[in-house]
Amino acid sequence: MLLGARAQAFRRYWQELKRRLTGRRHTLHVFLELDDPYSYLLSLYVPDLARRYDVEVCLHLANALREGFRPRADLLAIYAEADCRRLAAELNVPFLDKGAAPPVELRRTLIDTLAAAGDDRDKSILEALSLYWRGDAASVARRLGDDATGAAGDAMLQHGQDLLVQLGHYDTATIYYAGEWYRGVERLHYLCERLDSLQLRTADAAPTTVPAMRQLEQVTLPVSPPGSAEKLPPLEFFFSFRSPYSYFAMQRVFALADAFGLDLQIRPVLPMVMRGMPVPAAKLRYIASDAFREARRLGIDFGKFADPVGSGVERCMAVFFYALGEKKARDFMLNAATAIWAEGVNVATDKGLRKITGRTGLFWPDVRNAVANDDWRELADENRASLTASGSWGVPTLRMGEFTVWGQDRIWLLVRHIEEQCDAGEGILI
DSSP: OOSSHHHHHHHHHHHHHHHHHHTOOOEEEEEEOTTOHHHHHHHTTHHHHHHHBSOEEEEEEOOOOOTTTOTTHHHHHHHHHHHHHHHHHHHTOOSSOSOSSOOGGGHHHHHHHHHTOGGGHHHHHHHHHHHHHTTOHHHHHHHOOTTOOHHHHHHHHHHHHHHHHHHTOOOSSEEEETTEEEESGGGHHHHHHHHHHTTOBOTTOOOOSTTHHHHHTOOOOOSSOOGGGGGSOOEEEEEOTTOHHHHHHHHHHHHHHHHHTOOEEEEEOOOGGGGTOOOOHHHHHHHHHHHHHHHHHHTOOOSOOOOOTTHHHHHHHHHHHHHHHTTOHHHHHHHHHHHHHHSOOOTTSHHHHHHHHHHHTOOHHHHHHHHTOOTHHHHHHHHHHHHHHTTOOSSSEEEETTEEEESGGGHHHHHHHHHHHHOOSSOOOO
């Protein structure tokens, strides 16, 4: 009721009605962070949005909320740089092409300089992000102003952060428009679709590069495993029964592994809240709303769910390892995830769990014995330690050798990596 398509349509109607009654312009609030590479990638498309649509674009330099919102900020900083380097290569945009690292030592003074930029602040912010994440320390140094003050820089960041919280979000590299949030370059197509539906495209709009992510994410799997894939390392799939994004990834990961004939190793972990990592309410709200629109895009049943956190997850973990021995782990995963996220089945009860295991073809007395056995905890802890060692902390995470990607919207990057490993110079894999 709160997040479905009908509720979304009503909220959008109400937002547009309020805008017309007050006479305000269509306004995009763009929240960027200087030392966040995802903000840099997003900033490259902001001018295109401003040219293409009849909207007012307001840039806000801010700091993302850390405590509780970034449980492993140390790992995120490392992963984000590697992830954005890959994305930049696919998007054909420069990234750290002038230096091996951003000029971190100049960050504070650069922010103070931006705070003193006056009417040119928006343009200066975009230019500063570009110089910073191209690793152009010399150009950054030339832009530093003598009249910059630390107080002004702090005030600018605080204002951006206060507005971010006031509007209901927690992270940078985000765009807010009329009640909805769009995070990163991978969600820009949703914003463009919404602006197009309001007929806001300008009459002289030039072709845009904004929706390019939709095309990049389209992959073609081989109809039979290429011989060169035989030497590839196993594909490890870290997932959680409480993660809707893990649910969205499952069938595509299975199809990917089968298409390339990979040794798929499925490694379930406990959800973050059961590993001592809090998930604040603002983050949960965004995940829920984002999951609904991703499910609609992917054509996956989603919405009538029963949160399995606690005993529900533990019971599913125990049964998974039993199903693994019965060679029915994939079927159990899909049946359990579908029941949890699309049918509202309470897996913490025998009635709910029996419905799932019955569909999977598992013998109920053996299921009950598996649930009573705590051996799975040691295996789950090994999976958690291995996940952390790979530089990740969240799910779904996919790892092949030294190559790791996090998120169901990064599966295409893994496919690109596999294609590169299988390329023998004989043309396209079909």
